[in-house]
Amino acid sequence: MTICRQGKGKRMISFKHVSKHYPNGTTAVDDLSLELPEGDITVLVGSSGCGKTTTLRMVNRMVEPSSGTVSVGGRDILEADAAELRRGIGYVIQQAGLFPHRTILDNIATVPLLLGWGRRKARARAAELLELVGLPAGSGKRYPHQLSGGQQQRVGVARALAADPPVLLMDEPFGAVDPVVRTQLQNELLRLQSELRKTVVFVTHDIDEAVRLGDRIAIFRTGGHLVQCAPPAELLASPADDFVAGFLGAERGLKLLSLSTLAGLPQEPADDKGRWRLVTSGRGEPLGWRDTEGPDGDEAPLLPVRPLRDTDSLLSALDESLASPAGLVARVDADGVLTGVTGRDRIHEHAGRRHAEAGRTNASQAPDPDASVTA
Amino acid sequence: MTVDWGWFPDHVDDLTTLTFDHLSTAVPAVLFGLLIAVPLAVIAHRVRPLRGVLLGLSNVLFTIPSIAIFVLLLPITGLTRTTAITGLTIYTLTVLLRNTVEGLDSVPAKAREASTAMGARPLRTLLTVELPLAFPVIMAGVRVSSVMAISLVSVASYIGYGGLGQLFTDGFQRNYPTPVVAGVVLSLLLALVADAVLVAIQWLCTPWLRRRA
Numbered sequence: 001m002t003i004c005r006q007g008k009g010k011r012m013i014s015f016k017h018v019s020k021h022y023p024n025g026t027t028a029v030d031d032l033s034l035e036l037p038e039g040d041i042t043v044l045v046g047s048s049g050c051g052k053t054t055t056l057r058m059v060n061r062m063v064e065p066s067s068g069t070v071s072v073g074g075r076d077i078l079e080a081d082a083a084e085l086r087r088g089i090g091y092v093i094q095q096a097g098l099f100p101h102r103t104i105l106d107n108i109a110t111v112p113l114l115l116g117w118g119r120r121k122a123r124a125r126a127a128e129l130l131e132l133v134g135l136p137a138g139s140g141k142r143y144p145h146q147l148s149g150g151q152q153q154r155v156g157v158a159r160a161l162a163a164d165p166p167v168l169l170m171d172e173p174f175g176a177v178d179p180v181v182r183t184q185l186q187n188e189l190l191r192l193q194s195e196l197r198k199t200v201v202f203v204t205h206d207i208d209e210a211v212r213l214g215d216r217i218a219i220f221r222t223g224g225h226l227v228q229c230a231p232p233a234e235l236l237a238s239p240a241d242d243f244v245a246g247f248l249g250a251e252r253g254l255k256l257l258s259l260s261t262l263a264g265l266p267q268e269p270a271d272d273k274g275r276w277r278l279v280t281s282g283r284g285e286p287l288g289w290r291d292t293e294g295p296d297g298d299e300a301p302l303l304p305v306r307p308l309r310d311t312d313s314l315l316s317a318l319d320e321s322l323a324s325p326a327g328l329v330a331r332v333d334a335d336g337v338l339t340g341v342t343g344r345d346r347i348h349e350h351a352g353r354r355h356a357e358a359g360r361t362n363a364s365q366a367p368d369p370d371a372s373v374t375a
Numbered sequence: 376m377t378v379d380w381g382w383f384p385d386h387v388d389d390l391t392t393l394t395f396d397h398l399s400t401a402v403p404a405v406l407f408g409l410l411i412a413v414p415l416a417v418i419a420h421r422v423r424p425l426r427g428v429l430l431g432l433s434n435v436l437f438t439i440p441s442i443a444i445f446v447l448l449l450p451i452t453g454l455t456r457t458t459a460i461t462g463l464t465i466y467t468l469t470v471l472l473r474n475t476v477e478g479l480d481s482v483p484a485k486a487r488e489a490s491t492a493m494g495a496r497p498l499r500t501l502l503t504v505e506l507p508l509a510f511p512v513i514m515a516g517v518r519v520s521s522v523m524a525i526s527l528v529s530v531a532s533y534i535g536y537g538g539l540g541q542l543f544t545d546g547f548q549r550n551y552p553t554p555v556v557a558g559v560v561l562s563l564l565l566a567l568v569a570d571a572v573l574v575a576i577q578w579l580c581t582p583w584l585r586r587r588a
Contacts, residue, residue, distance in 0.1 A: 062488070062491065094485075097486060097489040098486075099508075101508055110490075114494050
């Protein structure tokens, strides 16, 4: 039995008692019922062979379900022509899967051309998308092998978005790039999503990526069982069972803090009392900590400070409070001007409260029958 | 063996005619070979059980001695150019079929999958993704089979359509080496030129292979 809470928006993709069995007897997906709300990123996560990719591929009929119903936008996908259905669903695969023999521009123009837009209009649209995903216009005439892995992946996203589909399927899209580029690509995806509000289904085996990107996370277990589906904070605060807890890892408390921001965390004015003094620039930007009791007095070298804004996470505040010599975190406004400081104890207390709140929210919502889909 | 240089100026017209004759047997043979091999290769590539059967069958045809093929075809197509072209087509088929199947095998699975997932139907994927990506390997087969066809045309002089091969018959019968030498040299040149033309076609058709990373 799998239970998944509905999101705020209307359902865009829904699975009803969907199973996929292969002739050799393996079960990839077992009686899955899941509703994906419009405009949300739902991350399917789990170890390999758990059925997450199969689930994703059933949405655009790259895999046909053995039983059950999959519908997109309220329509049973088996009623649609497979090729036409796919043209209306964006698809991004690992290592981009670009066409090596087509230029970047023509790769992006693939679906518009299939839809019969004509070459000129399709290329103009492709050029727009090149810019949208942050690639220089000059790269349009190049071939995929002339681009770096990260750039190819951006082209993969641009190609999927070319015909402006409401649904985007992403199958471990950032699995093959290094961690630095992966973080960049994740940020870019979040930026794009805040503009485009697509219904995104994202498959990954990386729980940190899931927590970072997902509005909701669906955790699968080997054998194709959906174990839990919930917003990241809820999942981290109250995992359904030991399997989910194990998958989330030992630091799930910290991961939870990475989801809360400093907004609402009280601050005090930085004073001149005490051993450590925060030195600021003329404009009020924190420069570093000075040890007033040290042997060098006012000449002492400054110890580094990492000022935090209200949009930074509680996790980074906790980290900074450990690194800061006084146990104080310097708080700044959007312009980087010092607004006050917050002490280690207060951060710790606040973090503990947020953790408890996340757990309670979940407990109070769970019994609501209207908010659950039961399989 | 002495070459009679005085023979050449008197036979320029003959040599030109025979060269064109040679080409009008070899070129159609390769084209017909492609026309048959590509669809068969697509079938062999898609339908696993047929793969071994088709490749095996084309190998068996390849082992039939060339003279024997013309002899076997005579009762059907008679002493015509059709017989010569048909015989050569059968030979080009083996190489072309194998290379086209290998070319289709070499297409990256991700590219094929991406095409399907973007909403291209199978025929469109074949024409716009699979065949273009298989093209270099197919062209390698076209080059081998072209050179083979050009050299094998001479065997068809047995039925009177040997092109430059007619010069060998002529030379042997009169125990006069000059036409034989002319025939050999022109056949070689023809093969070299054909190969160069094919390399140029391949270069023009694969711009993505020309750019450095």
